[in-house]
Amino acid sequence: MEVLKIATAGSVDDGKSTLIGRLLYDTKSLTDDKLEAIERSSKQKGYDYLDFSLATDGLVAEREQGITIDVAHIYFSTNTRSYIIADTPGHVEYTRNMVTGASTSQAAIILIDARHGVIEQTYRHFFINNLLRIKDVIVAVNKMDLVDFSEEKYHKIKADFQKLVDKSDYKNQNITFIPVSALKGDNVVEKSQNMSWYSGQTLIEHLEYLDTNDIYNNGKMRFPVQYVIRPKTEEFHDYRGYAGKVYGGKISVGDEVVVLPSETKTKVKEIYFNDKKYESAARRSSITVLLENDVNVSRGDMIVKANELPKIDKKFTATISWMDAKQLVTGSKYVLQHGVHKVLAKVNTINNKIETDFSGVATNVSSLNMNDIASVSFQLNKPIFFDSFKENRTNGAFILIDMQTNNTVGVGFIE
Numbered sequence: 111m112e113v114l115k116i117a118t119a120g121s122v123d124d125g126k127s128t129l130i131g132r133l134l135y136d137t138k139s140l141t142d143d144k145l146e147a148i149e150r151s152s153k154q155k156g157y158d159y160l161d162f163s164l165a166t167d168g169l170v171a172e173r174e175q176g177i178t179i180d181v182a183h184i185y186f187s188t189n190t191r192s193y194i195i196a197d198t199p200g201h202v203e204y205t206r207n208m209v210t211g212a213s214t215s216q217a218a219i220i221l222i223d224a225r226h227g228v229i230e231q232t233y234r235h236f237f238i239n240n241l242l243r244i245k246d247v248i249v250a251v252n253k254m255d256l257v258d259f260s261e262e263k264y265h266k267i268k269a270d271f272q273k274l275v276d277k278s279d280y281k282n283q284n285i286t287f288i289p290v291s292a293l294k295g296d297n298v299v300e301k302s303q304n305m306s307w308y309s310g311q312t313l314i315e316h317l318e319y320l321d322t323n324d325i326y327n328n329g330k331m332r333f334p335v336q337y338v339i340r341p342k343t344e345e346f347h348d349y350r351g352y353a354g355k356v357y358g359g360k361i362s363v364g365d366e367v368v369v370l371p372s373e374t375k376t377k378v379k380e381i382y383f384n385d386k387k388y389e390s391a392a393r394r395s396s397i398t399v400l401l402e403n404d405v406n407v408s409r410g411d412m413i414v415k416a417n418e419l420p421k422i423d424k425k426f427t428a429t430i431s432w433m434d435a436k437q438l439v440t441g442s443k444y445v446l447q448h449g450v451h452k453v454l455a456k457v458n459t460i461n462n463k464i465e466t467d468f469s470g471v472a473t474n475v476s477s478l479n480m481n482d483i484a485s486v487s488f489q490l491n492k493p494i495f496f497d498s499f500k501e502n503r504t505n506g507a508f509i510l511i512d513m514q515t516n517n518t519v520g521v522g523f524i525e
Contacts, residue, residue, distance in 0.1 A: 111187065112322060115194040117212035117244065119235035120221030125252045129221060129292035129313075130184060130195055131162020136299035137314065139186035159293060190318055205466070205481040206433040208238055209521060213507070217246040217320060219313075224257045224289070228270040233467040236274050239283075241429065241483070241523065243503055246284045246320055250313060255291040259304045264289045277468045288313055328393065330418040330497070331359035332505050334449050335411045339398060351382065351398040352407055357504045359418075361399070362390035366416040369407050370495045375416060376403040410450040412495060412505075420497050420505060424490040427461065427525045429499075431483050434512065434519035438478040438486075444519065445511040446490065454491040455510070461485040485525065499523035 120126035131148070134140050140148070144164075152161045184195040198211035212218060220235045222228060239247050249271055257263045268287050275285055288297055289308055296302035299314045311319070339351035361367075365378045380400040381388045391397045399413065407413075414420060432438050438457060446455035462471035463484040471485075478484050499506030510520035 111190075111192045113192045113194060114217060114317065114320065114322060115196060115215045116317070117196045117198055117208075117215035117218045117239075118221070119198055119208060119212070119218065119238070120252075121223070121226075121229060121231040124221040124223045125292045126197065126221050127163035128161075129219075129250065129252060129290065129298065130197060131160075131164070132292045132295055132298045133195075133314065134184070134186055135160070135162060136295060137186055137188060162292070188314070188318060193317070205234070205238070205483070206431060208235070209242070209431040210433075212238060212242050212244060213521065215242075215244055216322065217248065217317070218244045219248045219250055221250050221252050222267055222271070224251050224253045224260075224263055224267065227263075227267045228274070230467060232271070233274060236271075236278075237466045237468060240278050240280045241431075243280065243500060245282065247286070248313065248316060249285060249287045251287065251289045252292055254289045254296060254302075254305065255294050259289075259291075259296075259302075261305070261307045264308075274468065286310075286316055288316065329358045329501050330420070331361050331393070331415050332357040332420070332497070332502060333361060333399065333413040334504075335407055335409055335413065336450075337409060338407065349400075350404070350407075351400050352413065353396075353398045355396045356391050356393050358393055358502050359415075360390050360392045361397075361413075361415075363388075367401070367413050368416050368419060369401075369405055370412045370414060370420070370422070371493070372406060372411070374403075374405045376401045376405050378402075412449075414495075420495045420502075422493050422495045424493045425458075425488065426496065427485060427487045428508070428522035429464065429483065429525060430478070430486045430510075430520050430522050432478040432480060432520050434517065435480055436512070436519070438520065440476060443513065445513055446488070446494075446508055446522075447511060448494050448496060448508040449505070451494055452511075453494060456489045458487040458489050461487060486522075496524055498525060 118126055148160055148164045151164055182197040184197060186193050196211035196215055198208040218239045222232060251264055251267050289305055290297045292298060296304055297312045299312060301312055333356055334354050335352045336354040339353055341349055363378050363381055367378055368375055378399060379402045381391050382398040440457055440460055442457045444455050446453050460475045462473050463475045463482055464471050466483060497505045506524045508522045509518050512519045
């Protein structure tokens, strides 16, 4: 079954946990014990409704403070699709958590409290979705029951949010607005009877009908080798297959390809999925490739089409989300992991710090603090083969590792 990963973001009391809980409840995805716990807790608190926040807020501190701190992954399925919801925090001090949760998502839900409209944190949530090139963004205008299901209020929020969209450099992004009441269930799974003026889809209908071919990266083919298959049996004595996942574009038998970093040229001889042979494989297919020549290919190498080479260099500039309490300063050295490759990287310059409210950049920056986002130039001790993040999310991203603590201290998106 097809899997869609969705990142959620919202400010305190926007009702994000309630929305996710309602989604689980109305799709009958809550286990009996979880549902009993929600009902019991709601009665103890004196509520005349179900407190769905218990379905998502896993940490004690989250339940006590009523905020999301860590990224939680929630799983549910419908008859047609499986979903993973990355429930991310919205606070500025947890920007790194939001980046982490959204970095592997294909769609996003940004919640807005209908009473308060677009606020400062909304800017940050939308900025990070732009930074991570998430193509399908759903703006859920929540708590419509608290503004008497006002069509006027909803359209005012749409107009305010559109001003943000106009500032974005990501012009292929799809923005969908849905008025909802997570507490009452309006337009989450069931169509609202209170907003007859809204003729669009419910939240789950939109997610069900999303064209996943459209929201995934489409560009130059990249095939990172995850595993070299050598059975060494009598039947498959000379068999050498290369297993991995196709990104960006399709790969076909007969394609002239280059193996990186050796830059050896050869052709695709056969393509297998399990024991079945195919003439071609679309992007996001997990396959095994056989090559015509007996070339040296190892885990971590990349197979690309001969006319679609990535950049191969020891220098590049990237947008960094800094995640460590220890500052990043010019001249610092880290282990940079790009795919399965690890190289030494030195911070050449911090070009500027990017304001997450679309207000611009701060120059003359000498260091980065936790949760800062900035443009940084690096020098590597040996070349890597990469694309810009805008062209290929997989081959354009990396992490930075502290050499002393072995902690992941930053994530980068190559410009």
